[in-house]
Amino acid sequence: MNELRLRRKFSLGLLVNPFAGIGGALALKGSDGANVRKQALDAGAEQLAMQKTHxxxxxxxxxxxxxxxxxGSGDMGETTARALGFxxxxxxxxxxxxxxxxxTLTLLKxxxxxxxxxxLFAGGDGTARNVCSVIGTRMPVLGIPAGCKIHSSVYAITPKAAGKVLSQVVKGELLSLQDAEVRDIDESKFRQGQVLAKHYGEMQVPLSLSYIQAVKMGGKESDELLxxxxxxYVLELxxxxxxxYFVMGSGSTVAAIMERAGLTNTLLGVDVIFNGEVVANDVSAQQLLALTRNKPTKLIITLIGGQGHIFGRGNQQLSAEFLRSIPRSNIILVATKAKLQALGNKGLISDCGDAxxxxxxxxxxxxxxxxxxxxLYFVRGDA
Incomplete structure (x- = not known):
């Protein structure tokens, strides 16, 4: 394959609800509840979730x-994954x-x-509810449809489709992320002929779609609109x-955020914001560490230069010591789709001086x- 690989392996959380869909063939209208599962097993129902995960x-x-x-061990994912050599x-x-x-909840935690x-999880709407209750929008997910009820839009259309999207994610292909709805119905009401679907939240799901840009690309006006x-969006966040504390990195995209907020910006430097006000402009690495030490901090960065660098080019003030002091989830990356598409499958580069x-x-x-x-894009580990 020609795609550049990550130095570290891709870590996939796999959750299989072994009893998902077990009541479907027996017209039990679902598989929620130990009694329903036992009834289905006693009647010879086949567990298909592992097969669909395969x-x-x-x-x-x-x-x-x-x-x-x-x-999880056994049918929760281990058996299927090992059989395929993972x-x-x-x-x-x-x-x-x-x-x-x-x-399920223990494994998600x-x-x-x-x-x-x-x-990646296999189940139905009940499983999606469980995943949403723990994960929310903290990391991307995708469902393998294996349940009796699939009202939630977090599922791929087929198990094979789920695998194809996952393959694209692992390869580092550029995919849109969408907030997808989690819905479930009351099975007891459903067995009485009533379909009462309720909204339980949203999760982030990758979409294997071509991009449809709302404004034309390339012109000055469209760039400004983007x-x-x-x-x-960043100002709302x-x-x-x-x-x-918000640390604003270098570059024109970050500068546009500062301008939109009416704040003084250092185009080729790093600024710090707290409670909507600039507390320091053009800070050094040591000043940044002193300002943010033991304080909740988020970092706003963009691509620097044409090769996809996010660290190590034009923002050396963002030292390895500082980057280690904040969770990876607090790094907020901003860029236009045109810039990302120009990189193709090259990926983003972190070259912060600490391999x-x-x-x-x-x-x-x-x-x-x-x-x-x-x-959803990817940061290379082979810079």
Whole structure:
């Protein structure tokens, strides 16, 4: 394959609800509840969630060497992943053969603790609800449809389609991220002939789509509109996190955010904002460390230069020590889709002078490309 690879492996959180859809063929209208699952098993119902997970993962069979799968033991994912030759790390072992919601929630919390890159889960709307309750929009997910009820838009249209999208994510292809709705119905009402679907939240799902740009690309006016959209979204995020210090990196895209906010900006420097006001312009690396030490901090950065650098070119004030002091999830990357598309599959580059940190920073990352518009791209680890 010609795509540049990440130095560290892609970490995939895999969750399989072994009993998803078990009541469908028996007209039980779902599989929620231990009694329903037992009734279905006693009647000879076949568990298909593992088979559907196998179909999905098989689409990534060429990526076996670059994926580490974090999962639950046995039917929760381990058996299927090992059968296909993937590297597997078991994070949870259920106490009983018949898994319960508590097992799902425990495994999801383990995914967060291990900071996996992406979550793939097999189930129905009940499983999606469980995933949403723990993960929310903190990391991208994708569902393999395996349940009786699929009202949620977080699922791919087929297991094979789920695998194809996952393969694109692992390869580092540029995909849009969409807030997808999680819905579920009351199974007891459903068995009585009533369909009452309720909204339970949203999760971020990658879309394998061609880009449809709202404004024409390339002209000065369209560039300004795109930057205004990005700026408006980032400023909303700032208002929602007033308790954070915001470190504004170098570059014209970040400068557009500062201009939109009416704040003094250092185009080729680093500025610091707190509570909507500039507290320091053009700070040095040591000044930045002193200002943000032991304070909740988010970093706004963009691509510097034409090669896709995010660290190590024009923003050396963002030292390795500073970057280690903030969670990776607090790094907010902004760029137009045109800039990302110009990179193709080259990926973004972190060259902060600390090879281990560059590796830690590699992997999929969400990029704000417009107002409430994000894409999933990747940071290379081989700079």
């Amino acid at each position: 179909i999905a993962l098989n689409e990534c069979i060429n990526e076996v060497g670059v994926i580490d799968i974090f999962t 590297s597997v790390k078991v994070l949870h072992t259920p106490l009983n053969q018949q898994t319960e919601i508590e097992d 383990a995914f967060l603790a291990h900071k996996v890159d992406f979550i 930057l205004d959209d990005i700026a408006d 700032m208002q929602d996190h007033e308790e954070h 281990d940190l560059d590796t830690d920073l590699s992997g999929p990352i969400s990029v704000i490309t417009g107002y409430k518009d994000q894409v």
